[in-house]
Amino acid sequence: MRASQTVGTSWxxxxxxxxxxxIEVVAPRSVEELTRFLADATATGRRVRPIGSGHSFTAIGRPDDVQLRLDHLDRVLRADAATGLVTVQAGLRLSALNRALDTLGLALTNLGDIEEQTFAGAISTGTHGTGARFGGIATQVRGLVLALPDGSTLTCTPTENPEVLAAARVGLGALGVLTEVxxxxxxxxxxxxxxxxxxxxxTMERFDADADATDHVEFYWFPHTDRVLTKHNTRVPVDDLEPLAPLRGWWDDELLSNTVFGALVGAGSRVPALVRPLARVSAAALSPREFSDVSHRVFTSPRRVRFExxxxxxxxxxxxxxxxELVRVVGRSDWRVAVPVEVRVAAADDITLSTASGRDTVYVAVHTAPxxxxxxxxxxxxxxIAAEVGGRPHWGKLHTLGADDLRARYPRFEEFLALRDRLDPTRxxxxxxxxxVLG
Known part of the structure; x- marks a missing residue:
């Protein structure tokens, strides 16, 4: 391993x-360096965990020996505006990808609500947005290349190693290290x-109708109130947009959603008795608005307030x-929940360990202050509550389930484990x- 790869000892x-x-944090400068490093690590019995931007709440990316960063593998490699097929290195951040696609007159068809993740990290943990006709980000993947622990690379397309493509689109970093997608x-x-x-x-009564009638629907329920913030986003041409005025955008998305909301959460953490009255303040703070903008500017927004x-x-x-049922349970509790509950919807997909694999899906996300x-x-x-209906936890967000629980909730779980045995037999x-989570 070249000394230039080592970039830190903590994370x-x-x-x-x-x-x-x-630990040892390494950042190979090329795919060749990466494959040599993996081969050496396997030969010497080291354990390596790839990491993206660290936006997962679980320990999925936490290393106990070596952490592998793809910071230098962050370029757009090929783009065909006619077919829309774009090949990127796996360490490219979604924010950079969105802006690169802008210059090509292209866009990702759906996104989550932040754009700070690397593309590899986003798809590996099943990051998704909302929209009853749209799947998670991984459903947009048409091919990928994995660097395997033995130092080889594996190209996966619908015709070449298709069974690996089906699983590695949401691969948890367990099948190989993504190098390009x-x-x-x-x-x-x-x-x-x-x-x-x-x-x-x-809002709950009309949710299904709204989800079917509008391209992208989500809402946020403010615990300790009966209030929600709803978001209905409809796809429109780019030649007739009416963005928010800069001052209104700063007021809503920076001052209210980050600065003021962060202060409210912080006050509730210091004085728990304030949480319930402050929840009512938060619910009333964001006024109605309508605007239109380039897709990624509407899908995503800055998140500066830390939470779990x-x-x-x-x-x-x-x-x-x-x-x-969650509303009922919170109402009967003495908890003080300062952060809204987010509700989204997504179409079924065919990815082995996708949380929407084989079924149309509603996502319910709960948050607390750290x-x-x-x-x-x-x-x-x-x-x-989710267990009663076979709920599947997001791979990058906190949960307590183990392999036996997950095996019962994913019909193709053993298929994934068999691929793992084949591609990373040395673990x-x-x-x-x-x-x-995998056993």
Missing amino acids: RNWAGNQSASG TLQTVPAFGLRAREGGGRVEE EMEYAVPREHGMDVLR GSPDRAAYFAALEA TLDNPHLAR
Whole structure:
């Protein structure tokens, strides 16, 4: 290993709830360096965990020996505006990709609500947005290349190693290290956003109808109130957009959503009795607005307030039942929950360990301030409610399930394990978290 690869000896994730010290952090400058390093690590019995931007809340990327960063593998390699096929290196951040696609007149067809992840990290953990006709980011993948622990590379397409492609699109970093990904983009489009307040019961009653009638629907319920913030985004051409004025955008997305909201969460952490009254302030703070802009500017927004999160994917037909029960449980509790609950929807897909594999899905995400004394009980409540309908935890968000639980919830679980045995028989890419969730 060349000395230039070693870039640190410690790591901490975005939320601050996962960390490691006394490790070796390496950042190969080329695919060739990467494959040599993996071969050497396997030969000497070392364990290596690839990491993206550290936006997962679980310990999926936490190393116990070597952490592998793809910071130098961050380029757009090929782009065909006619077909929309774009090949990128796996360490490219979504933010950089979105801007590169802008210059080509292209866009990702769907995104989550932040763009700080690397592309590899986003797809490996099943990152998704919302939209009843749209899948997670990994559904846009048409091919990929894995660097395997033995130092070889494996190209995966619908015709070459298709069984690996089916699994490695959401591969948890357990099958190999992604080096490049080919994705299907679409012509650039805009989103007309309509955002406003509402009542939680009324919003749940019309959720299915709204999800079917509008391209991208989501809402946020403010615990300890009956209020929600709803977001309805409709796809429109890019030649007739009406973006927010810069001052209004700064006021809503920076001052209110980050600075003021962060202060409210911080005040609630210091004085728990303030959480419930402050929840009512938060619910009332964001006024209705309508605007249109380039798709990625509407899909994503800055997130500067730290929190911890659990998200469960449940069959769409049970989504509102799960939320109603969560509302009931929170109402009967003495918890003080300062951060809204996020609700989204996605189409079924055919990816082996995708949370939407084989079923249309509603996602219910709960959040707490870091170190909240109510986190364990609150998260356990959602986990128990979701378990009743076969809920699947987001791979990058907190949960307590192990391999036996997950095997019962993923019909193709053994298929993934067989690929893992074939591609990483020495468990070079293992860590304690993977040992728990995969066995």
